[in-house]
Amino acid sequence: MKFKALTAIAALIVAPGLAMADPDDDTMIINGEVEMITKTAVPEHMSDTAVSELMSGWHFRSDETQALQMDDFDNPGMIFVDEGMAQWETVEGTEGNSCASCHEDPSSMKGVRAVYPKWNEDAGEVRTLAMQINACRTENMGAEPYKYTGGEMANMEALIALQSRGMPINVAIDGPVADVWEQGKELYYTRTGQLELSCANCHEDNYGNMIRADHLSQGQINGFPTYRLKNAKLNTVHARFKGCVRDTRAETFKPGGPEFTALELYVASRGNGLSVEGPSVRN
Amino acid sequence: MKLSTTILAAAALAAGPALAGEVAPADLKFDEYGSVSESLTGVPGDPENGANVLKNKSIGNCIACHQVTALNDAPFHGEIGPSLDGVGDRWGEAELRGLLTNAKMTFPGTIMPAYYKVEGFVRPGNAYTGKAPDGPLTPLLTAQQIEDVVAFLLTQKEE
Numbered sequence: 145m146k147f148k149a150l151t152a153i154a155a156l157i158v159a160p161g162l163a164m165a166d167p168d169d170d171t172m173i174i175n176g177e178v179e180m181i182t183k184t185a186v187p188e189h190m191s192d193t194a195v196s197e198l199m200s201g202w203h204f205r206s207d208e209t210q211a212l213q214m215d216d217f218d219n220p221g222m223i224f225v226d227e228g229m230a231q232w233e234t235v236e237g238t239e240g241n242s243c244a245s246c247h248e249d250p251s252s253m254k255g256v257r258a259v260y261p262k263w264n265e266d267a268g269e270v271r272t273l274a275m276q277i278n279a280c281r282t283e284n285m286g287a288e289p290y291k292y293t294g295g296e297m298a299n300m301e302a303l304i305a306l307q308s309r310g311m312p313i314n315v316a317i318d319g320p321v322a323d324v325w326e327q328g329k330e331l332y333y334t335r336t337g338q339l340e341l342s343c344a345n346c347h348e349d350n351y352g353n354m355i356r357a358d359h360l361s362q363g364q365i366n367g368f369p370t371y372r373l374k375n376a377k378l379n380t381v382h383a384r385f386k387g388c389v390r391d392t393r394a395e396t397f398k399p400g401g402p403e404f405t406a407l408e409l410y411v412a413s414r415g416n417g418l419s420v421e422g423p424s425v426r427n
Numbered sequence: 428m429k430l431s432t433t434i435l436a437a438a439a440l441a442a443g444p445a446l447a448g449e450v451a452p453a454d455l456k457f458d459e460y461g462s463v464s465e466s467l468t469g470v471p472g473d474p475e476n477g478a479n480v481l482k483n484k485s486i487g488n489c490i491a492c493h494q495v496t497a498l499n500d501a502p503f504h505g506e507i508g509p510s511l512d513g514v515g516d517r518w519g520e521a522e523l524r525g526l527l528t529n530a531k532m533t534f535p536g537t538i539m540p541a542y543y544k545v546e547g548f549v550r551p552g553n554a555y556t557g558k559a560p561d562g563p564l565t566p567l568l569t570a571q572q573i574e575d576v577v578a579f580l581l582t583q584k585e586e
Binding site for chain 2: 335341345394
């Protein structure tokens, strides 16, 4: 990529000895035990892009931030997993059920986070994990849905994601989800707002480059829900999408709506092969 | 403080409609290479104010993407666009004005936003609120801010 080459040359000439802005080559091993896939080959559907290797956003963060995710006692996101566990066991709604009433231990959720968003045959729609959680609450528990990007939803997503820690993301993009996936792809490349920026402008064409003090990543979502040091809470995928689109000076889409659901499917598929990291830690 | 006065003045300008005698965004005349030869205001640009527009996060924030050695008093210059060191050797006034008002007229597909354009966007919002606009959009920079940035960039010579 032209700009990257120029940047690299400029950095060598202007600032010898300073750290390069390129992503690092560190290895993520959590609790000294679980080795994570944080770099991997691009999926076939991305072969016409300029992306040569998939990289977790973890590689674009400082050593200090990276370390927080490598020990569960240091990872602030793990507090919310505990809260999710309490929610898991709490009976709510008209049917007298908790999550545990049907699903028993959360370990029954192993593998789930890796394949969402996915097609739901009965509903005839693509469902995100958040949509499925709320469908379970309203249909099977007779309980109120969680706010789509709220704290309780993020807690539950963190608990469920943790069960798939290290497993490669593997969302399907063909068959009944193909149309929605195409919609998501179109949105990814649409330049929105008064700044006329698409997801791809920053996260495909310019990952690894600095934008003011921020190091642009590939915009991968394998680490969601994500604990951000910036707002000191667990963040959901659609809340992050909303913030990004807002920052193009655009009218955003609604979290939980069809546009962001399609975008989530597409962006998830751009991470096929990277480990499930949630709850991850980022800036 | 001079800085805050400048910002307040800029905010007041940005909030208002185009002033009399200014070229409105819809009336910009680009030549076939994307240059704009006519001044947007007829008032000579102020390079010092232009430098402030480049540095200030709430005005131009040009250094978010461009490195400029002359502006090293402001931290964190980005790497998205080319360095602006020596930019005054590479481009003339009309070309720089064209690049600032709408760089896509010079480089189709460039990531650079158009700083003097108010129509033709996909889902434009009300600034950074994420909500729909409640009226006509104002350009990202005022006509005089564009002229001031052009004046600053023309001072950036290495040869």
